[in-house]
Amino acid sequence: xxxxxxxxxxxxxxxxxxxxxxxxxxxxxxxxxxxxxxxxxxxxxxxxxxxxxxxxxxxxxxxxxxxxxxxxxxxxxxxxxxxxxxxxxxxxxxxxxxxxxxxxxxxxxxxxxxxxxxxxxxxxxxxxxxxxxxxxxxxxxxxxxxxxxxxxxxxxxxxxxxxxxxxxxxxxxxxxxxxxxxxxxxxxxxxxxxxxxxxxxxxxxxxxxxxxxxxxxxxxxxxxxxxxxxxxxxxxxxxxxxxxxxxxxxxxxxxxxxxxxxxxxxxxxxxxxxxxxxxxxxxxxxxxxxxxxxxxxxxxxxxxxxxxxxxxxxxxxxxxxxxxxxxxxxxxxxxxxxxxxxxxxxxxxxxxxxxxxxxxxxxxxxxxxxxxxxxxxxx
Numbered sequence: 001x002x003x004x005x006x007x008x009x010x011x012x013x014x015x016x017x018x019x020x021x022x023x024x025x026x027x028x029x030x031x032x033x034x035x036x037x038x039x040x041x042x043x044x045x046x047x048x049x050x051x052x053x054x055x056x057x058x059x060x061x062x063x064x065x066x067x068x069x070x071x072x073x074x075x076x077x078x079x080x081x082x083x084x085x086x087x088x089x090x091x092x093x094x095x096x097x098x099x100x101x102x103x104x105x106x107x108x109x110x111x112x113x114x115x116x117x118x119x120x121x122x123x124x125x126x127x128x129x130x131x132x133x134x135x136x137x138x139x140x141x142x143x144x145x146x147x148x149x150x151x152x153x154x155x156x157x158x159x160x161x162x163x164x165x166x167x168x169x170x171x172x173x174x175x176x177x178x179x180x181x182x183x184x185x186x187x188x189x190x191x192x193x194x195x196x197x198x199x200x201x202x203x204x205x206x207x208x209x210x211x212x213x214x215x216x217x218x219x220x221x222x223x224x225x226x227x228x229x230x231x232x233x234x235x236x237x238x239x240x241x242x243x244x245x246x247x248x249x250x251x252x253x254x255x256x257x258x259x260x261x262x263x264x265x266x267x268x269x270x271x272x273x274x275x276x277x278x279x280x281x282x283x284x285x286x287x288x289x290x291x292x293x294x295x296x297x298x299x300x301x302x303x304x305x306x307x308x309x310x311x312x313x314x315x316x317x318x319x320x321x322x323x324x325x326x327x328x329x330x331x332x333x334x335x336x337x338x339x340x341x342x343x344x345x346x347x348x349x350x351x352x353x354x355x356x357x358x359x360x361x362x363x364x365x366x367x368x369x370x371x372x373x374x375x376x377x378x379x
Contacts, residue, residue, distance in 0.1 A: 052097050150218055
């Protein structure tokens with residue numbers, strides 16, 4: 001297993017990289033950002049922004065581990081009140097740290113291209129863990145598309161925003177978005193489940209269609225993902241025309257199996273999905289992570305999207321698993337694919353981090369007084 005190194009010319013493109021983003025969130029601009037502007041002044045100057053980013057991810061990982069020990073991948077299992085509280089509170093801590101790392105970077109003069117990659121790269125995995133935790137909070141079930149709707153909404157939404165950044169050179173957050181209001185909702189939802197129990201999640205709101213509070217959460221997250229798809233095509237059409245918007249469909253072909261294959265399992269191979277949903281969701285999530293991080297590096301190095309062998313192999317293998325006739329064979333095939341994905345993704349991240357940090361002459365979790373700066377339009 002070999003990762004092709006980045007060329008010198010590709011690495012040098014980072015010297016011209018300028019990060020642009022706009023956040024129109026009312027909650028962020030009116031409440032969170034002003035408060036964090038005060039808090040950041042009390043942080044020690046030796047505290048590296050990348051370390052803050054990594055700690056924020058750790059809170060999500062810990063919450064997911066606790067959630068896993070309380071029911072595994074059973075999305076009908078009622079969590080303990082303490083587990084719900086931990087999920088909610090740790091989500092808020094993650095959100096605060098995720099927003100303060102950039103402020104600490106600008107305060108200490110350590111805004112680097114790699115800092116952007118570190119931040120958004122950790123967000124990839126945070127979306128996966130958040131999807132898992134929120135699915136368990138919402139009791140979205142195991143036997144219908146609700147069981148995948150939250151994974152679909154968060155994964156599709158984050159991917160489409162990343163691709164929009166690649167395509168248009170800017171990441172835009174609308175007045176209500178998953179990064180700000182969405183994360184804060186997970187905090188409130190987790191705390192509510194912890195204080196009042198998860199019984200209210202099963203309260204039927206629309207009796208005719210048996211739609212519960214949890215179902216509304218699932219549908220809302222899925223609609224959020226669909227709105228990100230709409231925004232991508234709309235913004236591309238507005239800025240680059242219809243032909244360029246049409247190319248988005250072909251560019252995103254490697255991503256489609258991430259969401260389509262699990263849906264097919266739920267609709268046509270439900271028994272296998274019920275037994276091994278963890279395996280299908282892990283394969284899907286790692287493929288999402290690999291594709292998204294690859295695009296993030298292309299943004300950083302201003303490189304063109306190309307055909308990547310491992311992404312192509314994972315796509316074909318994931319789709320091929322649908323036609324394997326015997327359940328045991330399908331299980332071992334997906335398990336082998338998962339192991340390959342874990343090894344390749346770990347090697348890919350390690351190689352790229354080493355290459356980029358060496359080129360920029362920075363240390364991963366240390367403050368540098370000579371870091372190249374990038375420009376961000378967010379506060």
